[in-house]
Amino acid sequence: MFENEIKSNLRDKARKVKLLLLDVDGVLTDGRIIYDSRGRDSKFFDVHDGLGVYLLKKAGIPTILITAKGSRAIKPRARDMRVAEVFSDVSPKSAVLDKILKKYNVIIDDICFVGDDLVDLCMMKRVGFPIAVFNAAPEIKQSAAYITIKTGGRGAVREVAELILKSQGKWEEVLKGYDI
Numbered sequence: 001m002f003e004n005e006i007k008s009n010l011r012d013k014a015r016k017v018k019l020l021l022l023d024v025d026g027v028l029t030d031g032r033i034i035y036d037s038r039g040r041d042s043k044f045f046d047v048h049d050g051l052g053v054y055l056l057k058k059a060g061i062p063t064i065l066i067t068a069k070g071s072r073a074i075k076p077r078a079r080d081m082r083v084a085e086v087f088s089d090v091s092p093k094s095a096v097l098d099k100i101l102k103k104y105n106v107i108i109d110d111i112c113f114v115g116d117d118l119v120d121l122c123m124m125k126r127v128g129f130p131i132a133v134f135n136a137a138p139e140i141k142q143s144a145a146y147i148t149i150k151t152g153g154r155g156a157v158r159e160v161a162e163l164i165l166k167s168q169g170k171w172e173e174v175l176k177g178y179d180i
Contacts, residue, residue, distance in 0.1 A: 052161030
């Protein structure tokens, strides 16, 4: 019975989501940053995560990226995924929350945030549906309503997208676009 109550609570939180906020390093990427000999950075993004973000947009749920560290690699990836907005070099991340609430006309309970490390703690404690990736810091996991099965940069965001879409009854409609 207790496990069913947890699943029901999880579905209730996912049903309310109108906006997804994501950390980048460690959530959309596996956390590694590679610098070339000229000091330019590279990041690894998972194609499944990208499709998950795109599917959310198709279902009317925008995604916003919030990162404490800027990178040239983020904007092209955000464009590919059809991300609504990118906030770079933000610390604390919660500094942009009021602006987001107003601009997207949502309340705290409508927001899902996915994080992995201490810089995400301020957001985890403020949103309606805080999610930690599997390999997140213990403090992030303790603040999470849900911990993904997949790790950051390796399908965790897709897992979250599917959870939201299925809980809202939008999954089958999204699939129709890929069924020939």
